[in-house]
Structure formats: structure tokens, C-alpha cells
Amino acid sequence: MFTRRIGVLTSGGDCPGLNAVLRGVTKAAEKLDWQVIGFRDGFEGLLPPSQFVILDRATTAGIMQQGGTILGTTNKGHFVAKLGSGEKTMIPTDVVDRARATLEELGIEGLIVIGGDGSLTTALQLFNLGFPIIGVPKTIDNDIEATAMTFGFYSAVSCVTDALDRLHSTAASHKRAMVLEVMGRHAGWIALHGGISGGADVILIPEIPFEWEKVAQAVRQRDAEGYQSTMIVVAEGARPRDGMQHYQQIHRGEYRLGGVGEIVAREVAERTGKETRYCILGHLQRGGAPGPLDRILATRFGVKAVSLIEEGNFGRMVSYQHYEIQDVSIAEAVHRLRVVDTGNQLIETARAVDISFGD
DSSP: OOOEEEEEEEOSSOOTTHHHHHHHHHHHHHHTTEEEEEESTGGGGGSSSOOEEEEOTTTTTTOTTOSSOTTOOOSOSTTOOEETTTEEOOOOHHHHHHHHHHHHHHTEEEEEEEEOHHHHHHHHHHHHTTOOEEEEEOOTTOOBTTSSOOTTHHHHHHHHHHHHHHHHHHHHHHTOEEEEEEOOSSOOHHHHHHHHHTTOSEEEOTTSOBOHHHHHHHHHHHHHTTOOOEEEEEETTOOBTTOOOOEEEEETTEEEEOOHHHHHHHHHHHHHOOOEEEEEOGGGGTOSOOOHHHHHHHHHHHHHHHHHHHHTOOSEEEEEETTEEEEEEHHHHTTOBOOOOTTOHHHHHHHHTTOBOOO
């Protein structure tokens, strides 16, 4: 008979590996005689009438290999504490009070929040208001500074690699340039890793503003050398030198970053005369089963989160550093993006194998 209870929720965008964290939390908690309560649809599940499910070995059996999250998630609702890049807002007092009442009523002694920078910003506010919070970092962009790696990243990279493998053959058959737009608003890790592993010839990332003529020159150079197709990977947040990131209107008055792939394809075609096509991977990078590395990392994160609750060490976020699972304060973790250093060894490796960054 369990005498103590842990709560857990998944918040923000979905990501391969979320279910592996839930499984890790549940199995580690049961060994320590904690019962696990999973709140549905992110922080919204904390509000009365609270929506939750009891997680145990039966309900989490076989979920590690599943994409998405069995608890559901959202990046909207009553608990949004970050609007856009760096813009923060306070959670309303009545919302905080209702959530606190739910945790007290259910006897939750520790709440594990699995989410990215925005969700962890909310978690930090709740911790500062007395909630027993533990954070688990989640983002396919791999852009949280306080951890060397986040689960979901390599699954997204695998998706990019597979897409490039498929595009290579059609590009070669038609002697085309192919542009693949991938996720990465402020950090180009997916484009960089995916581009290298998928044999891209040009990689455009937010950290290195590019020049149109340099991109066109790279395409023309390949043609001159007898390589009649060119593969270009562009992160959604990439921008030309002296230019802006590209946004698309998705609803009346609402804009979302993206669409740069189409612009790159058009510019390359106009400047080189080469037939060019573009493809946007979009949410394909978020879906599907997590790869082996992400399953292992997610499990280790879940186990560490339970350990921190058992120790009563709240206000911490689990972190992967130097091949070990450690922890840092949530305050230290949020609002610090991990972007690609232009002197990064991986950048040097890419340049050494003739990959152009358009600079």
C-alpha cells in the first residue's frame, strides 16, 4: 500500500521520449513506495475538476517505444508564463490557488514537470510560490544551456537524416537542388547534425547569417565539379546577412516562424538557373518512436527526478553533463539558450568536408 504520492505532467510541444520518462518515473517511484499521479494535458490537469490518471507498471507497460505522450500536452491555457522569446508574464493568483488546492487534496508531495524553456519558466514560478517542483528538460532543439543533451533530439536528427537519404535519389535523378527546411528557431543543432549525417552540401543555421550569393556559388561550384545535384538544409530560424527571420501568417493576426525553405529555393533557382525544389519536414520531426539514445536518456532523467523528490531536493532540474545525470537549479536552467558556437568543432568538421554555411 502506497503512503506517498508523486505527480507528473508533460507540457509544451510533444517530443519522442516523453513516454519513456513517464515509464522511468513510475518504475523508480514504485520501488520507493511512491504512487504516481499523471496529470492530463499539462498544467491544465491541475485545475479542478482535475484530470489525472494513476500511473503504474500496468498503465506504463509498452509505452517506452511510443511517440507523443499518453498524458497529453498543451502549450496554451492558464499557465503560460512565457510569451515568445524572453517575454514573461505572471500566472494569475486564482489559478495558482486552484492548482495548489488540487495537489493538497491529492496528497502530492512532489510534482515532476517535463517540458521545455516555457514550461520550466512556469515551473519556476510555481516553485517560487511554494510548490514542490522538479524539472525534466524536453526539447528536440537541444537548446537548453544547462544540459548537454535533451531527449528527442537524436530522434529528430534521425528524421532529418532519413529525409535527406530519400531526397538524394530524386535530386540526382532530376539534376536538381533540393532544399530541406527543418526545425530550429534560435539554435541550429538539428540542421547541423542532420545535415552532416545526411550528406548535405549547404547548411544554413540561425547562428551564421548567410549571403545569397555564397549559397548560389556553392551550387554553381558543385555543378562545375560534375556533381549535378545539391542538398541544402536550412533551419527555420536561419536568416540572410542584413535580413530578418521569416514568419508566416497562420491565422488572423497570428504569425509563426517558418517558410524560409521556399525562399531559399526561389533564390537559388533565380541566381543559378538550376531547377530547385523544397520540402518542409515540420512536425514529422516530433513524431514517431524515439530512438535508442533518447529512450535511455529519458529513462535516466525519470529515475533521477524521482531520486530528487525522495531527497526533498526541490527546485532542481535534471541535467546530462559529462555522460552523467546530474541536477541544476531550475532558475539556472531557464532563459539560457544553448546555441551553436561558430567555433564549434562540428562546424569545423563540416567545413573540412566542403559543407558551405553560406558565409
